[in-house]
Amino acid sequence: MRRRYFPWYTPRQARAGAAATLVLALVATVLSPGRAAAADMSDLGELLDLTRPELAAVAAKLAAGNEAGAAGELKTFYAGRTNVHHPAPNADAGGGDASADELAAGIFRFGAETRDFYNDAQQRIDVNWQDTWGGTQDAPGSAQTLMSDLAFMPRLISAYAYGTDPVKRAAYAAAWMDISLDFFADVQSWPQGRNLSAAKRLAQLISAFSEFRTDPGIDASDLVAYLSGVHATAKYLVGVMQVHVGNNWYVSMARSVYATAVFLPEFSASTGWEWFAVRSLERFLRAHVKGDGVYREPAFNYQAYVADLLNTVTRIADPNGRTLPDSLVRTSDWIADSLFATRQPNLEVAMVGDSPNADAGTAAIGRTGARNSWPDFTWVASGRTEGTVPTLQSTVYPISFAVQRSGWGADARYMLINNQNSSYTASHRHPDDLSLVMAAYGRPLIVDSGVGDYSATPTNDWMRRTTEAHNTIEVDGVPQTAGVPRTTSLWRSNAGLDIYRGTTMGYRPVVHDRAVYFIKPGYWVVSDDLTGDTAAHNYRQLWHFPGDPVTVNPNTKVATVGFDTVPGAAPVAGVRLVPVATAGAALTPTVHEDGAVRVGDQVLTDVDYLSYDWRATGSTGLDTVVVPGKAGAAPAVTAKRIAMPGVGHSVATAMEIGLPNATGRFYLSREATPSSRAFGAATTNAETAYLERASGGGLTRYALTRGSSLVDHGATVIAASAPVSDVSVELRGATAQISLGDPFTGTLSINAPNVNAVTVNETPTAFTRTGDLITVSVQASFSPTPVLDDEFADASLDRTVYDFNGSRDGWTPVQGSWSLTGAGPDSQLAQTSTADIMSFAALQDVPNDVVMAADIVPGVRGQTTARTGLAFRYQDSRNYYRANVLNSSSGATLQLVKVYDGETWILATTELPTGANAPHKLIVSAIGKHLTAKVGDTSISADDSQLPTGGAAAFTHRRAATFDNIVIREGIDQANWRAITGSVSVASGQLHLTPPAGGRAHVLADSTLPSRFSEACDYVAETTVTINGSVGNAGISLRDTTDSYGYRIHIGKTSEGTQYANIIREAHASGPVGVGSASISNPLTGPVRLGAVIHGDRITVTLNGVEVLTARDTVVRSGGVGLYASTQSTFENITVAQSCQRERLRPSAPGASNRPDRNDGAGG
Known part of the structure; x- marks a missing residue:
């Protein structure tokens, strides 16, 4: 029989009677997935809320026993309904490779696989939903899932919505109904592992109905069957959501249920479904968005997917007059912020975890940018064509990852340190703790292997299941253990340097500590330290590249990747890796030729990757200098260890680095309190130090963190009046450029014999000179804006x-x-x-x-x-x-x-x-x-x-x-507050907190939470506290987001009758850590005024206006304000001022500018 490619839609004879009996009985009970059952038109009375005035004609026909007439009235109603809205389809959207015309003819295509499912005998599309699409029954091709997702449906929808040919539009509508009813009839059950497919399918069914419902060729009985199938799917998913909690599937199901409830409010169950979906999303996000604002699945692709789903809910809610909880929109913005902050210079996502889509997150970034009028987000989402260039530089999400970058230009240098501490241990997580991704000079240079697809092939399993496939340390040839603690212990950043340090317990009892030091904008030092076990182990430091061949010098063991190493090929940007082994370690470089990496839309196989292999007993380590370079010849780079007799690698490490036209020296102390120590001709009391001299011997740049002294060849290089958190200096011609990140107040003397101008954080600054030393005075200050003043009045509730x-x-x-x-x-x-x-x-x-x-x-x-x-x-x-x-x-x-x-x-x-x-x-x-x-x-x-x-x-x-x-x-003013734990009440101007046994009571001022976690937030908070219990503490939490994240700043009483002030850091696995403690003389027998200030890494505690404790910590950089107590306590009159845009330190010397760097420091 000759196929009609664009037949006018008429009810197929094969469908006669079937449509009316297809799935209506599903409305009565929650059934197994997709089970079809016989029913009749009288079930419309259970399917729909016939008390709605707009369904009066349908109700009247049913009351008269005219079921066919009721179906006809329902068709008329939906064709003319205009007061319910659905997002417009994207032009030419849809998965798969078949065109809309081919789909209308029953032809489906995914990659190299094509199927013709048109049934000539029955004159309809009759899909074989169990077709394995090039796979087997046990391992079907991925197109089988895409078919059940109805992933192709958007192509039909958009062709219908934007097409003008009535014949084609009718054919598209006919194909939509054919395919949908065929699925309802044929797929009567599916395994639990296909519930995500059901959620995606329901979303497509609603989107399709929003366009096709007006088509005049729809048969009324088919319409009833279609609505019944939609209802059945939604009802099933509501049941599934009770037991399937924990990943993006849940959000997808909630999105689809919400879309069904809002777009089909005529369903009798829709009111309940709508609220259930919203409440379910709230509950899920509270449980699974981490304290640093990052969604828990450790793969950017799925973090982006969750943000996209939340944005879809918003796009459905807004035009239909629905008001969603603030937390849903705020969370989608937080996720988008982490996707924005981690963007590579090519504006693509780093392929971490199961991340096959290089553009993942672009839509989420764009929607957040538009919603909040953030032009930097728009710039990224638009591919640099709209908005403004971001000013955000390096940043840390301490439970998840850190980004070190030199800027946002296409040639910028970029490093992602991935160390996502999460309770999620399922399939999308890779064993990739402390792995790195690096890009520079216009292309990714060190890449994560990423993922091919989810089929169980040797290549896919290697990419997803092995640590060998990631840029980290592998121990004894096995993958890292899932579900172990991963922590961030150090983060400092200024215009000249970044330092990150984190650990993973993936090979217990071996602890892997990785420090990544960025000498901006040029190169990195990666220092891996492995401690915790006295036994012998085999270690490998692994590196993966975007398909470039790897060559290794057998004498120096320096690896060269890219550049001009391929004869006859155009030079490309590349990277050199220079290993510096610990004393006694026999390091063996190995180039493997059987690697696999995802680069853009392609998975490259049989590509080179590199491992530096060694065996050691007890503590060991390896330092590697990572130097990117422009297209052309590879830069000449060498490195050698600077001996420090008696000092183990886990205590401190130092090396001399030979660079083109310069020599650098790097020092890192891993001590809890850094000692004063010599490394070669230099001496420092700092945590890190760096010096660089030109080939002629003159200093060109130097830096230190957490120290006050750096001396080289007996001459002072840096001398600070007090320990400085971070300082870097570049000598550029006659100008000394001093960069400070965290606050410092005092004097800085630096070695600058030939300069006649000084800038501090780009501000011209007065100085004095004594010989080769110049001295500047710096005063730390910031200008927070009041954001909360709460007297806990009953009238506020x-x-x-x-x-x-x-x-x-x-x-x-x-x-x-x-x-x-x-x-x-x-x-x-x-x-x-x-x-x-x-x-x-x-x-x-x-x-x-x-x-x-x-x-x-x-x-x-x-x-x-x-x-x-x-x-x-x-x-x-x-x-x-x-x-x-x-x-x-x-x-x-x-x-x-x-x-x-x-x-x-x-x-x-x-x-x-x-x-x-x-x-x-x-x-x-x-x-x-x-x-x-x-x-x-x-x-x-x-x-x-x-x-x-x-x-x-x-x-x-x-x-x-x-x-x-x-x-x-x-119970508490929800415009500002949210209770987290314990008994909480407000009465007579007091907030009362009573903790559970062995725990604490805790409330969070939601109104103080940042809009972006990529930006540091500083606070000044004060409240009157009365500790009613005889033992315990009460206080203020800063940069607070959950009961396991933030700085806890409290005063308390002991059972020995003493009193104290404490600062505790909590950041999930990175805590609790004691930051500072002091004894206080106040007996705490009555109300006291407690103050807490955090500015950069500096935390100050006051009691009745007198400073009682100050300390520094570098890990938690953003969050809000909370109150908490471990014993029955009351709080009165809290005031909070906030600054969520970093204000650069300003010099206090005469003639220096006192203007804020960007604005008055207010923000959020």
Whole structure:
């Protein structure tokens, strides 16, 4: 039979009767995935909310028994509906390689594989959904999943939306319906591993319906079957979301359920689905976005995917008048910020983890830039064609990664240090702790192997499952262990240098410590130290490249990659690696020719990679100089160790580096407190030091971190009046350019015999000279802007009373028989059914940290065992907390209950002396994890965190009851605060914190959180604290985001009767670490004024206006402000000022400018 490539759409004979009986019965119960069942048109009454006025014509036809007529009215309704919106399709979008015309003809193409699924006999598209697409039954080709995703559907959608040929448009619509109904009919189950495919498919079904619903050729019975299939898929995913929590699949499912609920509000379940999806996203993001603002899956591709999904939810919500929680939008911006900050100079993502898409994150960066009017994000997303060049330089996300960069130009030098501490240990994580990615001079030079696809081939498994495939240290030829601690211990940055230091426990008991020092803008020193075991091990330092051949000098062991090493080929930018082994280590360079790397859209196989191999017993290490260069001849580079007798590599290391026209010397101390030590002719008391002399012997640049002295050949090079966190100096002609990152106040003397001008952070600065030394004075200061002033007044808490006088006040019946009852204007909300069902009347717009009260009058019981109460953090009838009074044969009890995925847990219970039948006032509180319930003088409490957000509901089970005067108020001012742990309450101008046993109570001022974690945030905070307990502490947390991230700055009492002030750093695995401690004389028997300031790495604590403690720490650089207590305490009148744009240090010498560098320091 001759195929009609563009047939007019008419109902296929093969479909007769089938469409009407396809999947409608799915609406009644949650079934196994995709199971088809027979039904008839009468199920429209269960599928749709026929009380909606706009469905009156459908309801009337059904009431008259005219089911076909009802389907026709439904078709007419959807064709003409204009008040619900969906994002417009992208032009020529869609996966696969088949054109829209081919798809309409039943032809599908993915890569080299093509299938013709048109059934000539039945005149329709009849897909073989089990086709293995070039694979096997056990390992099908990837196109099988793409087919079930309906990944090709956007191509049909966009062709229909933007096409003008009516014949083709009709063919596209016919293909859409054919393919969709064919899937519903054929795929009656799928494994759990295909639930992501179901989520993607549902999103495509909704997007397709948003365009094709107006096509006149749609058969009304097919439309009913289609809607039923959509409903069934959404309902199934709602059930799956109860048990599948933890990765991007969950967000994808929530996105699709939300899209269904908003675009198809006519579904009777849509109101519940919409709120369930939103609450589920809130819960997921709170649990799985880390304290540094990075999403937990350690692959940029999936971090970008989650941000894209959140943005899709926003794009659906906005035009439909929906208001989403601020946290959803803020989190998508945070994820986009990390994608922005880690962009390579070519504006592509680093291929870390399962990241096959070089453009991953571009859309998320662009949407965040547009939403917030951030021109630097727009610049990146547009490929440098719009917006403004970013000013952000090197930055750290201390739980995840650090970026060292010289700028944002295409030729800039760039290094990513990947060390993502995460609870995620599943498939998208690679064993790549402390791996590196480097780019310079217009191209990536050191690359992560990335990922091919997810099929279990030897190449894919090597790229994804081995440490050998990544730029880090491998021990004994096995991959790093998943789920072990990874920490950041050091970060310093200024215009002349960056230093990162982190560790991984991937080879316990061996601890790998890697320091990466960037001499800007030229080259890096990578220092690997391996300690923790006395046994012998085989070690390999691994390096991977973008397909360039690798040559190694057998004498110097210097590796050369790129440049002009390929005869007959045009020179390219390249890199030289210069290893410097520890004493006694027999280092063997090995060039392997069987590597594989992803470069852009291609996976290159049988490419060279390099390992430096050695065997050692006990502690060992290897230092490597990494020097990129422009296209052409490779730069001449050498390096040799500077001997420091008696000093092991794990204590300190030093080397001399021969550069073109210069010689550098590098020193690194790994000591907790650096000692004063000589390295060759130089001496320093610093943590790191660097000197560089030109070939003629004159100093050209030098630097130190965490020290005050650097001497070379007996001459002072740097002398500071106090330890300086970081300083670098470049001598450029007659100008000395001094760069400082973290704050310093005092004098700096530097060796600069031939200069007559000095700049400090680019500001001309006055100086004095004594011989070869010049001296400048520097004063650290910053100008924060007030962002919070809270007196904890009762009036600041929003409070609403629902008296039900004449209306239900927005409370929506979910189950049961609800109505208003009572005489005159004084009516109550009544539930009259005594059936054995859980009855709810729900209100969703409720604070997450909430206090509720209701007057409840129990009524007739259907059985002896019956309940009345209030549900809170209510998501749907299968997920909520509740407090209820239980009547049973043994009497009355007050209970706190959790219901999750339909399963019930009793969290707390106690006898109730007043009985279950008496009218009573029930008061419940849910603030953070702490839940309470009270009737009269009887109260119970529990801690639980599974449901952090949700609405409220009046509740009965097996009995009638009336509810009146339901009061809902904030437990804490949610415009500013969020409770995290412990018992929290606000009363009479005080915030009361009571910790759980062995823990702490903690609240976070959400309003102080930064918009970008890539920017450091500085704070000045003060509050009045009263420690009511005899032992314990209370204080302010700065750069706070979670209960395991931030600086905890507190005062406290000991059991010995002494008092103290402490500073503790927490950064997930990088803590808790004691930063500073001091004894204080104040007895802390009454209120005191506690102050905490953080500026750069400097933290200052004051008590009643007097400084009692100061310390420095370099790790946590951004976050908000919180309050916490380990014993019962109260807080009053907190003030917070913030600066989230770094203000450069300004010299205080006469004639120096005092203007702020960018603005007044305010920001956020």
